[in-house]
Structure formats: structure tokens, C-alpha cells
Amino acid sequence: MSDDIYREIILDHYRNPRNKGKMPNADVSIHDSNPLCGDEIDIHMKIEDDKIRDIKFEGRGCAISQASASMLTEMVMNKQLTSVKDLTKDDILENIGLTNLGPARIKCALLSLKVLKLGMVKYYADRDPTSAKKLAEDSRAL
Amino acid sequence: MSDDIYREIILDHYRNPRNKGKMPNADVSIHDSNPLCGDEIDIHMKIEDDKIRDIKFEGRGCAISQASASMLTEMVMNKQLTSVKDLTKDDILENIGLTNLGPARIKCALLSLKVLKLGMVKYYADRDPTSAKKLAEDSRAL
């Protein structure tokens, strides 16, 4: 099973994360951690016209959580929030090619999505409370 | 088994308790209750020359605790404290003729002895701290 998880691409994103770093004047910054393992992710975004103009992450944790965050930033860069908003658990797992994780490790793979959703909650809080509420529910379920 | 417990003499002491009542100017008054069943006993004593000149009890509870208290007052009335001090659990159980009680009911039978010992702790506190300490230990073990 581990052979299927720790493939070349995961290790590459783990060791050479894309879009990793600080973003001094981000429009939205948000932090969360996985209480199970202590993995931490910060996501920073610049948003213009409801579009993610730039996204960066900081974090520390396992190969799965960090590779998944790296791949997520690539996935949503320059995307409209309307399309990003509805990203599901399965979208992520398919994107990173890990569809057979156990319940504990799934949390690692989904931490960055959870943080991204929380970031959008923040962004939508005043602009669109209904979306904010739905995103908050979604993130809680992850 | 209940036939052996609820004999004539127990019921008689339960329904016609000896030495029951208040004692306005007692030298020692003490109260305790059995946390198991809520049975309560107060003991009042007049003590002269280390002798129990008078003893009364108040209380409410089961036939065993109340009959046992009644019989205990008869047993120690006009006795020297030196002899009362060392009364044991077995002395009481033999006196009331109940040597086959289960652990819960034994507590009922011994409540009045416990209170009597606590009363003597109070009496001896300044006069004879060593005896007071021993009596406190004894009462705790009842």
C-alpha cells in the first residue's frame, strides 16, 4: 500500500513544494492545524474580481499534507472562486492520486482544502454570507 | 436470615428505645450519619471523673441502627471511659446478638459506636491527645 502512496510525484511535491512561502500583503490569510498529527497549513491569497490572482502556502507536516497543499495551490491558481468554492474531498484525492487512504491519513490529504475553505469563509463573510455559511459547513465536514 | 435479625428484642428496642432524647447541658454532644442509608445518630453525654454519668441518643434510621444505639446506651451508662474506650465492633455485634450481618448492614449496627467514639475524641482532644488520636483511627475504621 505504501508503494502506492509514496510515489515519485508526491515525494517531489513534498521536497520541492510549489507556491510555498509568505505573502506580505495578502487579501486573505488563514491558518489551521490537524489536531491528530499537529500538521499545520497557512494559506495566503490575493483575490481580484473573485479570482485567485496569487496563492501561497506555508506549513509543516507529513508528505501527504504538504504535497497535497502544494498540488492544491497549483490547482486553484488563477481560478474563479465560484469554481474553487465547490471543490470536494474527492476532487482533491483524485488530483493527488490518493484514493485509498485510511481515515486518519485522509485528514492529512484534506487539511489544505479545509484551510482554503476557511479562507473563503473569511473572504465571503460580508460579501456573501450564504456562501460563507455553506463553506464553513463544508470545512467542518472535512 | 431475616428471622434471625428481626427478633423480639431488636423490634422492642427499635419501637421503645431506651435513653432516647435531648440533653440540654451535655458535656459532649456529637452527630454523624451513615452515608449509605442516611441513618443519623446524635449522642449526648454527661461525664464526671472520666465516667459516663448520663447518656442519651437521638436519631432516625433502620431498626438495626436505632436498636443498636438504644442497646449501646444501656451498655455504657455509668461506665468508666477507660473501659468504654476500647469497645470493639465485635463487642457491639455480640451485645445486640447480630453476628451474621452483611457488610452494608454492619455499618448500621456500628453507627452508634462510631458516634460514641467520635464523642470521646472530642472529650479527650485536650485531656489525652494520644487516646483521642487512637479513637479517631478506630472510628474511621468502623
Added chain:
Amino acid sequence: MMQKGLLNVKKIRKDFPILKRQLDSGKPLIYLDNAATTQKPLAVINAIHDYYMNYNSNIHRAVHQLAEEATAAYESTRQKVAKFINARSTDEIVFTRNTTEAINLVAYAWGRANIGKGDKIVITEIEHHSNIVPWQILTQEKGAKLEYIGVDDSGYLKMDQYQKHLDSKKVKLVSVSQMSNVLGTITPVNDIIKMSHERGIPVLIDGAQSVPHMPVDVQKMDCDFLAFSAHKMLGPTGVGILYVKREILENMPPFIGGGDMIKEVHKYETRYNDLPYKFEGGTPNIADVIGFAAAIDYLNNIGMDRVRDHEIDITRYALDRIGGVKGVTIYGPPNPMDRGGVVSFNIGDIHPHDLATIMNDHGIAIRSGHHCAQVLMERLDVAATSRASFYIYNTKEEVDALIGALDEARRLFKI
């Protein structure tokens, strides 16, 4: 899978191994002490056994297979509990040791943050010590006041007194048991909650006696807190449940600090965990929480409506039979529809403790004493009562045996 109609008690009894027990008296066990704790069906006993034999592990914090299995089973109990009382979300279900700890959790975490000098907490004269002492401690600490709703001679709450307390405008919490463990009284919690919510006052329901014996729906009832114990509803000892509405739980400071209830600990500050984990510090009682799921399954399979019907039936019979014995006083509402399967009584001047000893000679387990309700005992002006309490496995024949033993007690005490 829910069954219909009257309970098949004979079949149910087969699921409870202890009911085959022969006692020292040579008599078979007649267990009428269910309000104190119930017996456990084999399914519950086996669930605990299976956990320790096959997948015992600490939970939440490890990725090995045993930990994943144990975590999944533990959390699936939380889902079953949420569904059983119709909570909106598992976030609202906190596991404690028992009802007592659940109520104390509210008193410490919510109470110390929300009760101040001069505030009032309203409880009733029928409460169990577990729903009195925590409020005494809290009100004494805060300079607040504890107020009681009285109970009338038939065991009903004096709702006019409740109204008066509410009118005083100082009430910050109402805490009431839904079923008295002594009188059996089923209290009008819907009215109590409605009246209280009209004034924005939250209500805690002590469900220790109600949740095991009748359908309870937290959304319909709309209570803010509900506390109950697994061991009184076929489950293991060591598991209590605290339901709290999410809006309230989200704003509650933590109670027990330690492992599992935190997200990040730094030297001088801590970020607490998500709901409901924030309120479950330290290694939980994993095996017994898992065992409790089997108890819920068992009750669901019978159906709580049918549990209630069975108890009304046997309680009506017991009230009739016990009430017919010379010298007996029965406490609580005369109508079996207004009460749970609990019958408290006294007979002549026989002290309940003595009566219980005589019962024990006949293999009958009843409870005697103040039932952790001394305030009610003072109100009833008795030191103690005898209490027979029923559950799904009890029969009318067992009530008959109780009557036989009562006659024997009358003979011994010459009543």
C-alpha cells in the same frame, strides 16, 4: 428492524445472562433496582470483550490499524447517540463519565462564565443530588442564589412557583430533571423550556431517568443541555453523555484540560480543539463508549415507544398491587401515565433498609434510602423510602414476588 406491539419479555430475558443468577438465598435474582443501574444484554458485554480481544488501542492520534478501528468505533457511538436523541450534529455530543460529571461540566465551564453575583439558578425539589450540589457549589462561589420549584403532595411540580421565579428577572439558568428517580414524576419540560426561552434563559434537562425509558428528542424539546448515563440504559458503567446546543457549546470555555482537547499547546497559551473534542480531555473510556453503541442498537431495535408502553403497563400493575398491601404509603403521581417505572413506598414503621434486607432473602433487589434526593425526602418528611424500579426485562410475576415478600415483612414486624 423496529418491532411492534407488546414486548416479548421472555425473549428479552434470554439476552440478559445475569437474570439466570442464583443468589446466596437460593433464590433466582429478581432485579428491581433499575433506576440505580440496569443490567446489560450479552451484546453489550460482548462488544466490550471484542474490543479488548481484537482492536484495543488509544484513539484519534495514531495511524496504525488498531487505532483507526478503535477511533471509528468510538466515533460511531457518537453518531448513534446523536441520532438517538435527535441532535443536529455529533459536534453536540460530549462523552463524560456519567450524568453527574455532565452536569458538573456545565456548572464549571458554562456556569463560571455566565453566572454572577445576584443571579439565580432555578431547580426543583425533586432533583437528584447530582443536579443540586454542583449548583450549590457554583452559587456559593459566585454569590448567586439557588431557587427551588416546589412539589405538591401528588408529586407534581408547582408551576406557579416557577412562574414567580421567572418573574423575578434574575434567573440565568433552569435545571430540571425530566423524570424523578423517586416519585417517577414526568415533569412538563416542554412548558418549562418554553416559558424559560421566552425570557432568553437556557434550560438543562437531567435525563438520567427519562432518556432510558421514553423517547426523547432534543430538537422537539428544544433544551439547551441534556445529561444522561449509559449505565442506566443497558450500557456500561463509566459513560455519560452531555448534549449541548452548538451555539452554546461553541462559546463555552473548556473544562478538563489535557491531551486530546487541544489543537496547539505552547508554553503559555493553548488553542483548543474543535467541538466536541475540546470537552474530552485525556484518554477517554474507549471500550465502554464502544460498548454503549450496542446498548443503543438494542433499544432502537425494541423501540423507545414500546419500552415506555411496557413500563406503563407494569407500573400500573405494581401501583395497584403494592397499594393494596396493608400499611403501605406510595409516593408520587397516582396516574401511571404521568410517571416512569419507579414506585417508591413505605410500609408501617418498617425502615426501608430493613425492608430491603428482607427482600434480599427472597432474591429481590430493591433500593432503599434517600436515593440521592434528600431535599425531596425532607419535603416528603421521610428519612427514606423503598423503591422498586422496572425495565424491559421485568414481569408482573416479579411484582407478585415482591408482594409476597412484603407480606413476609409484615409478619416479621407484626404489622
Added chain:
Amino acid sequence: MMQKGLLNVKKIRKDFPILKRQLDSGKPLIYLDNAATTQKPLAVINAIHDYYMNYNSNIHRAVHQLAEEATAAYESTRQKVAKFINARSTDEIVFTRNTTEAINLVAYAWGRANIGKGDKIVITEIEHHSNIVPWQILTQEKGAKLEYIGVDDSGYLKMDQYQKHLDSKKVKLVSVSQMSNVLGTITPVNDIIKMSHERGIPVLIDGAQSVPHMPVDVQKMDCDFLAFSAHKMLGPTGVGILYVKREILENMPPFIGGGDMIKEVHKYETRYNDLPYKFEGGTPNIADVIGFAAAIDYLNNIGMDRVRDHEIDITRYALDRIGGVKGVTIYGPPNPMDRGGVVSFNIGDIHPHDLATIMNDHGIAIRSGHHCAQVLMERLDVAATSRASFYIYNTKEEVDALIGALDEARRLFKI
């Protein structure tokens, strides 16, 4: 009945049914997560089973036979616990849910009565969250200060820092774990207690890791409080123990209010129960307390000295073997005599969580993460570690299997 010489591990393993478990990977279980919770011998599992099958009842408050049997068994565990740690009296033994609740009990009941503004509580950088968070909550509430004794690079406490804290004269409590659950460090509790008592300061010992793994004598050590968990020493989940010196316990206000901890409840005041019942509110975890007695019997039968010797032996071997793997860093004291059977390590840039997943493929259960010791993680400047922890049933062959899995991890991660 105490045995002599090395443990007969083969024989011991037969007493633990779970060790025969086949996992999803097709591999047999190699359980190296004992610091989190240990497995249970059949004797413990059966004791719980027997209780529910034969004498399940609420305790203390009834006279029927089941209640008497259950009460006697429950209280006999208290006697065994008192003897196991050499307490003077059963009055000094309070049952809680776990170590965490035991420490919180002290923080709430003793702490709130004895800690004031400007006072200091001293703990260490190696503490488990359970011995940090309660003191953070307490010191924040009271305007008191939390101070840390540092740990050096080999995992030893910096005793000069301790001396300095004591010299500041504001210290009102010292709370230290006797064995680190991450580094394995056995701390110099005798010195710590002596130094502290010279200034009249009480000391709490977190014995969660020490009591299960070495002889602990509260009278010799002279600690004021000792907390530990049954589930880490072959016992069931849901049982913790708090030992408190009687002089201190006698003056402590209560913690959990409710049934069983009272003597007399009146409407507005309450007389609390005798020790130790005053601190056990509500229906206890009866079955598991009774089950714990079988765990103590089992350990006594082996002898705690021999448990310790076995762990020194296997830990020495594990330190050697794991230390020999390329890219490995081991944390904690190098000398196995100074540490318990816990080996925390990292290998290359493999995150412990990933390593645990790879281990799981081999049937090996290890723990990964911060081990509820984030303050220590910050000190070590790591996010997490992998941890293998041993008990009486572990073998050197299991350590060999761990090494094999480490090699596999190095292959996958190309280290």
C-alpha cells in the same frame, strides 16, 4: 507468588489474546504503542465480563446481594492500588477517569483554594499536555505564573533552573512527570521533592508513564500527589488514580458534586462525605475499577522490578539497533538505565506520520506525532517524532521487524 529472573515473554504473550490478531496487511500484530495504552491480559478482560454476567449493580447505597458484591469488589481494588504504590491508607486513593482528570481534580479543587495572584507553579518542558493545560487554565484564572524547568540536549532536566525557580520564593506547587512519554527520561523526583519540601512546597508527580513500568513507592518518594492511568498498565480504559496525602486531601474542597460524594444534602448546604468518597461524585466506572484489580494482580505476580529489568534490556537493544540505521536521530538519554521503555526518533526527512503508515504495512503499531508534548517538540525543534514503546510482552524479534520496516521506508523515500 512473585517470580524471579528474566521474564518468560513467550508465556506472557499467551495471556494477551490480541497478540494473535492478523491485520489487514496480512501481518501479525507487532504492538509498539504501549506508552499510549497497553494491551490487556485475558484475566482483566474476564474480570469485566464476569462482573456484567454475574454481579453488575450500583454500589455503596444498597443492601441487596449484588450491590454488596459489587461494592466489595470495587473497594478491594482500592486496597490493591493503595498497596501497589504503598499508600498509608485507602482514604488516600481517589478513582478518576484517567491521569488527565486526576491532575485537573488537583488543579480545580486544591489549586483554586491555594493558588493566588503572583504565585508560581513550576512544571517542566517534558510534560504531557495533561500536566500543562490545567495549570495554564489555573494560572490564567488566578493571575499566577507558570514556570518551566528546561531540558538539556540529552533529555535531562536542568536542575539549576529548578533551584532558581525555588529561590524566587513564590512557588506554591511543583508538578513533574516521573517519566517522559517522549524521551523516556526518568526524572530525579526524589531530589525534586526533597528540595521542594525544604521550602514547604507540595509536589505532584505525573506517574502515567512511571507507575506502569517501575516500582513506585509514594511513602519513600514522599510526593504529595500522584496521578496515573489504569489503561497504561494492563487495565481497562476509563480508570485513573489520584493519590493524595491524607493531610492534604482532608483539607481539599470537593471537585465533582453529586451523588455518593455527600453525607447530607439540604436545600442550601451540604455536608460532604468521608475520604476518599468526597471526591468521587456520581456512579463510578464500577466494572473497570473492578477489572483493574486483575491488572494489578498480574503485575504483582510478575514483580515490578522484573518489568523494569525487561524494559531496560529491550530498550538497550532498541537504542542500539535503531541508532544503527542510516539517517536516524534518537531523542532522550543515551543510557537505558536513565530512561523508560520509550524510544523516540526521526529518520531523514520522513515525517513520522508517513513512517507510521509504512510501519502499518508491516503490522507494526507505532505512534507518530507530538505525543501530547508540543512544548517539548518546540524545545527539540521538531514537528513530530516516531515513537516505539515497549511492555512486558515485547520481544527483540519485534525490534528486528521494526528495523526491517525502517529499511523499507528508506527505500521508498530514497534515503
